[in-house]
Amino acid sequence: MIICCGEALMDMIPVQLPKGGTGFVPHTGGAIFNTAVALGRLGVPAGMISGVSQDAFGQKLAETLSANTVDTGLLIRSSHLTTLAIVHLVDGHATYAFYDEGSAGRSITPKDLPDLPDSTSALYFGGISLVSLPAADAYSDLCAKAAGQYPVMIDPNIRPSFITDAAAYRARLDRMLGQADIVKVSDEDLAWITGGAGSLEDQAAVLQAKGARFVIITRGSEGAMALCDGAVAHVSAKRATVVDTVGAGDTFNAGVLAHLQQSKRLDKAALGQMSAQDLAGALAYGARVAAVTVSRAGANPPWVHEL
Template sequence: MILCCGEALIDMLPRESAEGDLFLPAAGGAVFNTAIALGRLGAPSGYFGGLSTDLFGQQLCAALDASNVDHALCPRSAAPTTLAFVTLKDGHATYAFYDENTAGRSLTEADLPILPTSTGALFFGGISLVSEPAADTYAALCSRAGSRLVMIDPNIRPAFITDEARYRARLTEMLAHADVVKVSDEDLDWITGTDDPRGLLASEQGPAVILMTKGSEGATAYFADETLSLPAQTAQVVDTVGAGDTFNAGFLAGLAQASALSRSALTAQTVRPAMELAIKAAAVTVSRAAANPPWAHELA
């Protein structure tokens, strides 16, 4: 099982109506979307995060069930669900988060499960790496990964960071445990202050592969001694919501299909087909409104 650890929330999506502008509640969150996409692609998918028992928490659980995602490890509480009000401009989304004292943000180390032996990989990312105390809880879980493959997509939102020093320290610690890190050029510049992804690579500790996504320009995988670049797939873009999350899921699903969910298996030979699946799946997501990743049969 690939266990996706992080935020689940409700995206309040703008919709026009005869009565004026409305918002449609849709299940979302970067890590949640990755778990959904993994389940739809046929990979054994699990989700771990704090879920509310409120009506929005019930909506999130129903969405996980519908996409074959195991959420049995999730602690439930009566605290509210995180809400993210979405603004779309030219297909690109910006968010206003309402996250104080929510079920997801309130996650503590006491809520951490004993990882099942069936857990082959852990995925972390999104705003869950910022919001405390949950952020420290996910860092603790990451440190307990052992020999399991760890992938991180920091998906950095500078405006959401209130304590940069603490966030940088936490992210640095987690990156030291990661095998795969996915970044955009904006993420890379914020983390390293450079445009060279190799600065994140280390021979023994830290990432073995850096995946850099470049939208319509495709994606590149950086290894210690080689580089692999693949073009994007042509798509009619409706919006980019969930595209990066789908890419992450496609990559992990591709590794799972190749029985390559281990650090030692991360070679150009195994990474190429995983990237191809990631790019193909993401192209479907951007062609549809909101985060609506494809099912495996849609890619056949």
């Protein structure tokens, strides 16, 4: 079972009202939540560690995970409120404003974390859950303890407007990136982390020097690339009519993990023997499932029978 560790929240999606103006409709979301749902829909055993409220939104989040075959037994339930992400769409591109102070997701501590089940095959981290304390320290501690035994994938999915202490966040992220087997970043994330000097290959080398074996870079319509041991593999994006980009990267990540799991390569020994080109099939599958997500509104990844 792949354990997705991080935020579950409600995306408030803008809609045009019949009499004019804009309203916001709540949809389940969050980068890590979206990846867990996508894994479930792709037929991969998945579970989620997250702080989830007992309020109506939190109940909806738990119900949605269950409906998508994601194990909810590791959720940390509390009376704190659910995080809200106000989504702004410009030409289909999403930006976010988060209402997260004192939320259920943000409030978990290292002592709240459950033990990992024997069925654990890999851990996936990222998103805004790596930014705010105390939850960020909880996930950092879990990553440090698990990385020696299980494959770890991280997608920081950086939201600069959400970061209030950049130095502390960079230090925490650097530690976690050094413990990861696979780091996936957008080209924008990569520039934020490294300062943007040099080519994408030069910037990826900075991340690999921290300890990651594979660095995956996504570039929207220009496709994705995987880098390992000085070699690069490129995969083209799949053609799609874009409705919006909400959940696209999260679905791509699920596709990568699903392909590795189903090809029996999602373990530390197998990953250690793989090349950049060996990862190309996983990237292509990630691009395929992401293309479905961008073709419809919101974070709505495909079921495996839709592919």
